Amino acid sequence: MVSAVNTALPEAVAHDGYRVVIEPRGERVRVVFNGETVADSTRALLMHETRLPSAYYFPIADVRTDFLLRNEFHTHCPFKGNASYWSLKVGERAAENAVWSYEEPYDEASGIGGYIAFDWSAMDAWFLDEDVLTEQPRGDISSQENPFVKWLVEDAWKATSAADFVARLANALVAADFPVWRLRLLVRTLNPQLFANTYTWQHGVEGIEEYQATHVGLQTAEYRDSPFAPIIAGEGGIRRRLEGPSPKLDFPILEDLVAEGATDYVAMPVKFSDGLINILILTSDRPGGFATEELGQLYEVLPALGRQLEAYAQRLSSLTLLRTYLGRDAGERVMDGLVKRGDGEEVHAVVWISDLRDSTALANALSRVGYLAALNQYFDCVAGAVIDNGGEVLKFIGDAVLAIFPIDDRESPYPEACERALAAVREADQAIVGLNAERKANSEIPLSYGTGLHRGDITYGNIGTTKRLDFTVIGTAVNEVSRIESLCKILGKPVLMSSVFAKSVSSGLVSLGPHELRGISGTQEIFTLPD
Secondary structure (H helix, E strand, O other), X not given: OOOOOOOOOXXXXXXXXXXXXXXXXXXXXXXXXXXXXXXXXXXXXXXXXXXXXXEEEEOHHXXXXXXXXXXXXXXXXXXXXXXXXXXXXXXXXXXXXXXXXXXXXXXXXXXXXXXXXXXXXXXXXXXXXXXXOOOOOOOOOOOOOOHHHHHHHHOHHHOOOHHHHHHHHHHHHHHOOOOOOEEEEEEEOOOOOEEEEEEEEEOOOOOOEEEEEEOHHHHOHHHHOOOHHHHHOOOOOEEEEOOOOOOOOOOHHHHHHHHOOOOEEEEEEEEXXXXXXXXXXXXXXXXXXXXXXXXXXXXXXXXXXXXXXXXXXXXXXXXXXXXXXXXHHHHHHHHOOOOOOOOXXXXXXXXXXXXXXXXXXHHHHOOHHHHHHHHHHHHHHHHHHHHHOOOEXXXXXXXXXXXXXXXXXXOOOOOHHHHHHHHHHHHHHHHHHXXXXXXXXXXXXXXXXXXXXXXXXXXXXXXXXXXXXXEEEEOHHHHHHHHHXXXXXXXXXXXXXXXXXHOOOOOOOEEEEEEEEOOEEEEEEEEEOOO
16 A cells, blocks of 8 residues: 555754654554544654644554545645645545645655555544544744745735746745755646646746747657656655766656756655646756755745746736637727627728538538538638738637727728738638548548628727627628628639728739629629729
């Protein structure tokens, strides 16, 4: 179940700022849960740790292991190691994660290797030589103030972003003479493309380096062979001393760090309130690496640090989700407070509607998976071109795309937004041509589409019911561009544009003459791209 008990007790690990003291107890210590004695020993060890309640650790032979059910929960201490957990079940009553053991402890806590501890508050009764213990032992073994508590209260909250938070944390570590050479924080995110953001501070390098890790990267050997993989999987943290004749270099990154002069490596899980695991990585190049009191002080405030970081992560995730599902501009407007029904503004813009042709026949000819794949390919070509050219995709309506290019310089004869919209429609057309060549080579049905572009005033904001709102555009220009797009099939052209839009771009377009728009009085000259 656990490794053999380490019977060789080390000297007490004691430091001015943070201490861990392990002492043998000669008294008989007994633990009762649901009417059964689950541990009974005269060989228990008592661990005292700075500003924490003391904990009894029992030899395996003195524990009723038949009541223990191992689970997948782990915690990490940067100087004690990874703790494995069990649930305690006696009869019909159970206590989740109430038992733990450091099966392979680090040197600072080697004396408790393989011993088993019980959650004091989860047990029914504790006895010391048959006397009831009414309070959990607590040894005050340090009165020195933790410098990071003051930083959390006075400075950490001032950070405006996760990157700023990392910069402030690094400054606090340096000010406390913490021997950090490089600090890296991996923060998970809710994003269809990105798995996490990483922020790296390094001594002597200006600024914070930011990197976005994609979901695709999780499938690479580089990730699988990294310390991140087991930590994200919930296996605890990692501590590797990189000095000496035979350091344990079981991850490729450690070999690189040794070559750069690193002496100590610590990767600690930082959990958010929902259980999401993030990672704080500390590397030192000081001879001897990190001391127990240094790691202890940081470990002591790690839960509070995680809660502050969670606020920045949640805001970023919220903004990411809003951008993903509403569009970049609309998402930011909602995040900035445009949340009530009727909130919005008048905007002058290019309005774009693109629709996949013969989608019913295509859906009938393909499997559900095949049709969804074709639909996403089409959206990649069309909506991708809009986004790449600075447009705002507002929504996908079945197999149609509604987008806008807001115009700031409406008095200009050739607004920059109109030029970007024209560039986007050309890119989308070329992308569809390339996609159909691939589909033809794979004996797949080619895709046809229609796109309409118009320019005009629109209302941009929230509409719907009080309980279900949609951030979208409405107005005459939206109705007109829909009618223009519907002419694509009649005129046999994939792209049609209004005369108002055509006059706003410098590139030559081809006139198809005046046409009536269904439901709209009069005629309008319609343009298309040159063949």
